[in-house]
Amino acid sequence: MGVEGIGARVVRKEDKRFITGKGRYVDDIKLQGMTHAHFIRSPHAHAKVKGIDSSAALKMPGVVAVLTGQEIVDDKVGNLICGWAITSKDGSPMKMGAWPAMAPETVRFVGQAVAVVIAETKNLARDAAEAVVVNYEELPAVADVHAAIKSGAPQLHPEAPGNQVYDWVIGDEGATDAAFAKAANVVKLDVTNNRLAPNAMEPRAAIADYDSAEEHFTLYTTSQNPHVARLVLSAFYNIAPEHKLRVIAPDVGGGFGSKIFIYPEEMVALWASKKVGRPVKWTGDRTEAFLTDAHGRDHVTHAEMAFDANNKITGLKVKTYANFGAYMSLFSSSVPTYLYATLLSGQYNIPAIHAEVVGVYTNTTPVDAYRGAGRPEASYLIERLMETAARQLKVDPAALRRTNFITQFPHQTPVIMAYDTGDFNASLDAAMKAIDYAGFAGRKAKAKADGKLRGIGMSCYIEACGIAPSKAVGSLGAGVGLWESAEVRVNPVGTIEVLTGSHSHGQGHETTFCQLVAERLGVPISQVSIVHGDTDKVQFGMGTYGSRSAAVGLTAILKAMEKMESKAKKIAAHALEASEGDIVIENGEFKVAGTDKAIAFPMVALAAYTAHNLPDGMEPGLKESAFYDPTNFTFPAGTYICELEVDPGTGKTSFVNFVAADDFGRLINPMIVEGQVHGGLVQGIGQALLEHAIYDASGQPVTASFMDYAMPRADDVPSFNLSHTTTLCPGNPLGIKGCGEAGAIGASAAVINAITDAIGKNNLEMPATPDRVWRTIHAA
Amino acid sequence: MSTVKLTVNGKAVAVDVEDRTLLVQLLRDHLNLTGTHVGCDTSQCGACVVHMDGKAVKSCTMLAGQADGASITTIEGIAKGDELHPMQAAFRDNHGLQCGYCTPGMIMSAIDIVHRYGGQLDEATVRHELEGNICRCTGYHNIVKAVLDAAGRMKVSQAAE
Numbered sequence: 001m002g003v004e005g006i007g008a009r010v011v012r013k014e015d016k017r018f019i020t021g022k023g024r025y026v027d028d029i030k031l032q033g034m035t036h037a038h039f040i041r042s043p044h045a046h047a048k049v050k051g052i053d054s055s056a057a058l059k060m061p062g063v064v065a066v067l068t069g070q071e072i073v074d075d076k077v078g079n080l081i082c083g084w085a086i087t088s089k090d091g092s093p094m095k096m097g098a099w100p101a102m103a104p105e106t107v108r109f110v111g112q113a114v115a116v117v118i119a120e121t122k123n124l125a126r127d128a129a130e131a132v133v134v135n136y137e138e139l140p141a142v143a144d145v146h147a148a149i150k151s152g153a154p155q156l157h158p159e160a161p162g163n164q165v166y167d168w169v170i171g172d173e174g175a176t177d178a179a180f181a182k183a184a185n186v187v188k189l190d191v192t193n194n195r196l197a198p199n200a201m202e203p204r205a206a207i208a209d210y211d212s213a214e215e216h217f218t219l220y221t222t223s224q225n226p227h228v229a230r231l232v233l234s235a236f237y238n239i240a241p242e243h244k245l246r247v248i249a250p251d252v253g254g255g256f257g258s259k260i261f262i263y264p265e266e267m268v269a270l271w272a273s274k275k276v277g278r279p280v281k282w283t284g285d286r287t288e289a290f291l292t293d294a295h296g297r298d299h300v301t302h303a304e305m306a307f308d309a310n311n312k313i314t315g316l317k318v319k320t321y322a323n324f325g326a327y328m329s330l331f332s333s334s335v336p337t338y339l340y341a342t343l344l345s346g347q348y349n350i351p352a353i354h355a356e357v358v359g360v361y362t363n364t365t366p367v368d369a370y371r372g373a374g375r376p377e378a379s380y381l382i383e384r385l386m387e388t389a390a391r392q393l394k395v396d397p398a399a400l401r402r403t404n405f406i407t408q409f410p411h412q413t414p415v416i417m418a419y420d421t422g423d424f425n426a427s428l429d430a431a432m433k434a435i436d437y438a439g440f441a442g443r444k445a446k447a448k449a450d451g452k453l454r455g456i457g458m459s460c461y462i463e464a465c466g467i468a469p470s471k472a473v474g475s476l477g478a479g480v481g482l483w484e485s486a487e488v489r490v491n492p493v494g495t496i497e498v499l500t501g502s503h504s505h506g507q508g509h510e511t512t513f514c515q516l517v518a519e520r521l522g523v524p525i526s527q528v529s530i531v532h533g534d535t536d537k538v539q540f541g542m543g544t545y546g547s548r549s550a551a552v553g554l555t556a557i558l559k560a561m562e563k564m565e566s567k568a569k570k571i572a573a574h575a576l577e578a579s580e581g582d583i584v585i586e587n588g589e590f591k592v593a594g595t596d597k598a599i600a601f602p603m604v605a606l607a608a609y610t611a612h613n614l615p616d617g618m619e620p621g622l623k624e625s626a627f628y629d630p631t632n633f634t635f636p637a638g639t640y641i642c643e644l645e646v647d648p649g650t651g652k653t654s655f656v657n658f659v660a661a662d663d664f665g666r667l668i669n670p671m672i673v674e675g676q677v678h679g680g681l682v683q684g685i686g687q688a689l690l691e692h693a694i695y696d697a698s699g700q701p702v703t704a705s706f707m708d709y710a711m712p713r714a715d716d717v718p719s720f721n722l723s724h725t726t727t728l729c730p731g732n733p734l735g736i737k738g739c740g741e742a743g744a745i746g747a748s749a750a751v752i753n754a755i756t757d758a759i760g761k762n763n764l765e766m767p768a769t770p771d772r773v774w775r776t777i778h779a780a
Numbered sequence: 781m782s783t784v785k786l787t788v789n790g791k792a793v794a795v796d797v798e799d800r801t802l803l804v805q806l807l808r809d810h811l812n813l814t815g816t817h818v819g820c821d822t823s824q825c826g827a828c829v830v831h832m833d834g835k836a837v838k839s840c841t842m843l844a845g846q847a848d849g850a851s852i853t854t855i856e857g858i859a860k861g862d863e864l865h866p867m868q869a870a871f872r873d874n875h876g877l878q879c880g881y882c883t884p885g886m887i888m889s890a891i892d893i894v895h896r897y898g899g900q901l902d903e904a905t906v907r908h909e910l911e912g913n914i915c916r917c918t919g920y921h922n923i924v925k926a927v928l929d930a931a932g933r934m935k936v937s938q939a940a941e
Contacts, residue, residue: 020856201825251879506878506879678919678920679916711916712920715908
């Protein structure tokens with residue numbers, strides 16, 4: 001490992017611009033002649049749009065246009081799509097209700113846009129929006145999944161009778177029933193996985209700029225995957241052919257999944273820019289983010305686990321109702337199916353699993369992938385079940401887990417996934433040691449003497465990352481391949497540009513990706529720059545989500561580097577009059593092994609571009625590209641243990657200690673990996689203790705600002721004690737598994753297991769607010 | 781419309797703005813100082829924190845006119861040329877930022893915290909004082925480390941001055 005190579009704690013190259021206020025986010029960009037958009041959004045959860053009167057608004061100062069849903073439909077802008085086809089157990093395709101970018105006839109959630117005002121300034125657009133009169137005819141609405149599937153419930157879409165999107169199954173029902181018939185013990189649990197608002201700190205924004213002479217659009221947008229955005233806008237929404245649409249995602253202020261999707265606002269901004277002949281900018285405010293950014297989670301589940309007389313798990317049955325909100329967002333269909341039920345085996349040998357997932361429409365904001373996307377729901381369910389089982393079977397929770405750990409790899413689960421490697425005992429051992437698990441009973445007794453209820457809870461999570469082998473996901477219904485691309489451009493003076501289809505919105509790619517180059521060539525990272533986020537600069541790539549950018553994106557860079565190095569070695573060998581096979585790369589030089597003959601890398605680069613003396617038949621230049629398609633998912637896993645105290649008088653939870661032992665395979669930059677874990681853990685803790693996107697029975701959102709939705713703040717959470725146990729991933733040459741979502745996947749179960757341990761009652765839903773904990777303690 | 785006269789990062793400026801203009805809009809839209817961000821519109825998240833006459837304020841929650849005659853310092857104004865403010869350096873060295881969006885407000889709040897406590901800070905105090913700044917990326921762990929680190933650095937640099 002060099003000082004800047006793989007495994008080094010290199011401070012981030014990108015930080016200087018962020019700490020000096022020079023970051024460039026979408027809202028920081030101004031274009032000549034730019035107008036400003038303000039959307040008129042439904043205040044009703046379900047209503048007919050009977051008419052829109054914009055005559056008064058159009059007379060107001062600075063108003064350029066008021067455009068409506070009917071006009072965007074008339075102009076044949078396509079309806080929003082869902083890119084993963086799921087088939088119900090009866091063989092029928094999922095039921096898709098039409099989702100126009102602005103509603104011409106019917107609104108189905110509070111915040112759905114019906115029209116947009118375009119004006120000279122943001123304030124003038126807001127003023128004019130107040131003067132647009134929309135005549136609604138309210139319809140009955142439904143926000144809760146159980147209410148939505150009852151007969152007689154308000155119906156959202158004619159295409160989806162009973163508000164059902166699909167009824168999907170996985171696993172072997174007969175084998176699972178047989179396991180339950182023979183079970184010595186059965187453990188049952190009902191859990192709700194609370195709806196969350198992703199809340200990246202930068203609200204979504206878009207600037208669209210149409211050039212009528214070139215018939216060309218440029219879109220600046222807050223996207224995690226600008227090429228996917230361009231593809232969808234072009235192929236499905238009829239905005240422009242791909243070569244006439246440039247999508248730029250500059251600095252993006254957090255995503256957590258919510259900026260994967262292509263939203264109505266980008267579509268409208270592009271369409272409106274052509275309509276008004278000027279650039280159109282839209283920047284959402286926080287309440288718009290709560291109303292329109294795809295939410296996460298929102299599952300209601302009943303599960304049963306069968307055990308034999310030796311406490312070995314013999315079967316698992318799961319039935320989940322997933323609330324999709326009012327429309328199917330871009331990847332929503334895959335989240336409670338292939339990203340959830342395929343992880344229901346957890347870290348355990350479970351011979352038979354059967355899961356059924358019913359997707360349900362409700363009059364709420366659409367739900368899609370949010371940090372972890374299906375895997376937190378699976379991990380939470382399994383780890384709550386294991387804790388419940390340990391309590392019911394009266395065994396130590398760690399011992400019950402060890403009894404059932406998978407220890408032989410590869411391991412084929414009954415739910416598609418084939419785990420490639422891991423050492424679950426190692427991470428459990430590390431976490432138990434770090435928190436002094438053996439000493440807990442003494443600490444609990446001491447806390448009791450102080451009037452506090454102390455609890456300890458663990459969560460042994462596994463997830464599937466490195467998304468994903470294209471052929472495999474294609475066979476499961478995905479509409480896209482999930483490879484990644486890279487291009488390595490060596491300049492004539494030997495500096496290097498790496499163009500990647502991955503996108504960084506906080507992950508630090510501009511540093512970690514350079515570390516790979518430094519590792520291979522021995523050049524300082526200051527000589528390398530990472531180019532991403534612009535479809536005019538970078539070859540098609542799939543973007544960043546699902547903890548894929550190191551395992552897939554960095555591997556693509558490795559493949560391109562290998563090609564470039566191979567050509568560079570031929571040039572060096574020719575210059576040094578040596579055999580190509582004898583050339584080694586060390587400290588920025590190409591050397592003839594075992595001699596003092598060497599040529600510096602910049603001289604190799606220069607030779608490639610002067611082309612005065614290249615091997616016969618070699619093309620000039622030094623630039624190579626690669627597309628890498630993974631062969632399997634990767635399987636990060638680990639154990640989180642949380643120790644906390646509950647004040648029985650108030651129900652308030654205080655953390656005592658929180659330890660994490662993760663196996664992410666090889667780490668490129670441990671400092672950045674730790675940062676990813678910290679942030680993920682707090683999102684998991686936030687779900688467990690604070691966060692809940694709440695709707696009342698009529699579909700009105702109750703939590704649509706930071707005044708009402710409890711975001712984790714610095715004094716709500718502890719500092720963390722992290723460690724790593726490593727098994728290298730055999731599926732990619734760097735041995736990387738991915739680290740971006742683990743914290744959010746594993747933390748919530750550890751917290752709820754610890755609180756329920758402290759209070760001695762097992763049934764407690766998230767978020768475990770003081771009020772809810774107090775009521776649970778004092779319930780009869 | 782009114783003319784607001786104020787000093788921003790050491791420079792005197794006079795800006796004609798609508799009376800309803802917020803301080804953050806004056807900074808971002810009129811002076812192109814886009815390092816100050818808007819994250820919530822309800823005075824909760826602190827992405828908009830700047831210093832007014834040396835004290836941290838939320839620039840999304842005051843009118844530009846209320847800053848008439850005041851001295852404003854933004855994230856763009858705290859480094860001395862290429863020399864970072866110790867708080868900026870501490871955020872970088874401790875990996876106290878990821879996406880960078882909350883960072884300017886965090887740094888401006890943190891400097892104010894260190895000043896108010898004369899550098900005498902512990903973890904619990906820093907966590908309590910950061911109540912008005914929300915970060916979604918870092919889980920606060922490294923932000924707290926950075927503020928404590930910077931408190932030490934600022935004491936040293938003050939002693940040297």
